[in-house]
Every structure is written in structure tokens, then in C-alpha cells.
Amino acid sequence: MAAAIACLSLAVVAVPWAAEADSRRIHWTGPDIGVLGVEKxxxxxxxxxxxxxxxxxxxGSFTLTGLSADIPxxxxxxxNKARDxxxxxxxxxxxxxxxxxxxxITDCEAVPREPQxxxxxxxxxxxxxxxxxVWHPRQLPEESVTVAWQRGIAIEACDEAVERWS
Structure with missing residues (x-):
């Protein structure tokens, strides 16, 4: 009986710890603006x-099942499966x-400067x-300035929009 309780206690502690440790084994590169670039x-x-x-x-393996963000x-x-x-x-x-x-990007100026x-x-x-x-910071292509990932994407997209549609 004592052995069963010990095993159960170990499982209750070890499985959540292992699951948490598992998320630290996921590494991210990017995001990079894809070949489609910016569209209006x-x-x-x-x-x-x-x-x-x-x-x-x-x-083993892991399946990424979803992404979400709350970024002004x-x-x-x-x-969108049509966009592959x-x-x-x-x-x-x-x-x-x-x-x-x-x-x-709904508002270029509202995108935070701090990493989100x-x-x-x-x-x-x-x-x-x-x-x-929090994804890695971005280096702006024509400058030697590093900015938060979301701010870098907003700057690149908004600059491209000004060049193309102004």
C-alpha cells in the first residue's frame, strides 16, 4: 500500500514538472516576413x-496546436488554408x-515598443x-537598430505600405 501511495505521489509531482520542462524544449526562429510580403x-x-x-x-514529438496574442x-x-x-x-x-x-497591423503607432x-x-x-x-528581437534591414519583434514587423510593413501606396 505504501509503495502504491509513493508511486502515485511521484506521478502527481513528476508529470506536471515534466510537462513544464517540455515547453522549455520548444525553440523558435523568426518570425520572418514571408515571400508574400505586405498586402492591404x-x-x-x-x-x-x-x-x-x-x-x-x-x-518523442510535440504538436503545436494553437497560437494567440493580445498586442495593441x-x-x-x-x-487561412487558402494561403497555405x-x-x-x-x-x-x-x-x-x-x-x-x-x-x-491595424495601427502602426499603437504596436508596443516593448517585447510582447x-x-x-x-x-x-x-x-x-x-x-x-517572446520571440527574438528584429534588426531593421537598413539600420543597425534592434527592436522588439512585433515593432520590427510593424515598422517594415508600414514602411513598405508608405512606399507602395503613397
Whole structure:
């Protein structure tokens, strides 16, 4: 009886710890503005195609099941299969996979200068989990200035919009 209680206690402590440790084994590269660049939406906002690479260094594989964010001046659109976007991606241990998503910039000036987190949900052999990540800062292409990831995307998109549609 004591052995069963000890095993159960270990499982109650170890599984949540292992699941939390699992989210730290997910590594992100990007986001980079995809080949589609910037498009104007019907309501005048700027749609930006993003390419995000995800690596997993855990045991087995993990499936990224969702991304979300609350960022002033910017919103992550739902997956659009017509644009070849990815809602879920399974990454094997030691491998990289690419996500494609679109963000809309509704107000260039409102996008924060401080790094903003992206929330994600995932599934591993241990079960479902969630975490958040602040993607790496961006270096602006024609300057030697590093800015928060979302601010860099907004600057690039808004500058391109001014050049193309002014």
C-alpha cells in the first residue's frame, strides 16, 4: 500500500514538472516576413504573412496546436488554408518545422515598443500544455537598430505600405 501511495505521489509531482520542462524544449526562429510580403486588406489594414520555424528538443514529438496574442495595433488572424497557413504542426525531437500565419497591423503607432508574448498550446506524449514565448528581437534591414519583434514587423510593413501606396 505504501509503495502504491509513493508511486502515485511521484506521478502527481513528476508529470506536471515534466510537462513544464517540455515547453522549455520548444525553440523558435523568426518570425520572418514571408515571400508574400505586405498586402492591404479591404478595410485598409496591412496583412503581413509570417514564417515561423519551430524546433523541439524533447522526448518523442510535440504538436503545436494553437497560437494567440493580445498586442495593441496588431492581431493574429485565424488560419487561412487558402494561403497555405498552418494551424497545427507536429515536430519530431531534434527537428524543425515551419508555421505560416498572417498578422494584421491595424495601427502602426499603437504596436508596443516593448517585447510582447505569444501564447501557444501544444500536445506531447505527456498530454496537453500551454506556454508563452517572446520571440527574438528584429534588426531593421537598413539600420543597425534592434527592436522588439512585433515593432520590427510593424515598422517594415508600414514602411513598405508608405512606399507602395503613397
Amino acid at each position: 486588406t479591404d478595410d485598409g489594414a496591412l496583412a503581413v504573412a509570417l514564417r515561423i520555424e519551430v524546433e523541439y528538443q524533447g522526448i 495595433g496588431m492581431r493574429l488572424l485565424p488560419v 497557413e498552418t494551424g497545427q504542426v507536429t515536430v519530431e525531437s531534434g527537428s524543425w518545422e515551419t508555421l505560416r500565419r498572417t498578422v494584421v 508574448p505569444i501564447r501557444f498550446t501544444y500536445r506531447t506524449w505527456l498530454g496537453d500544455g500551454e506556454g508563452q514565448v
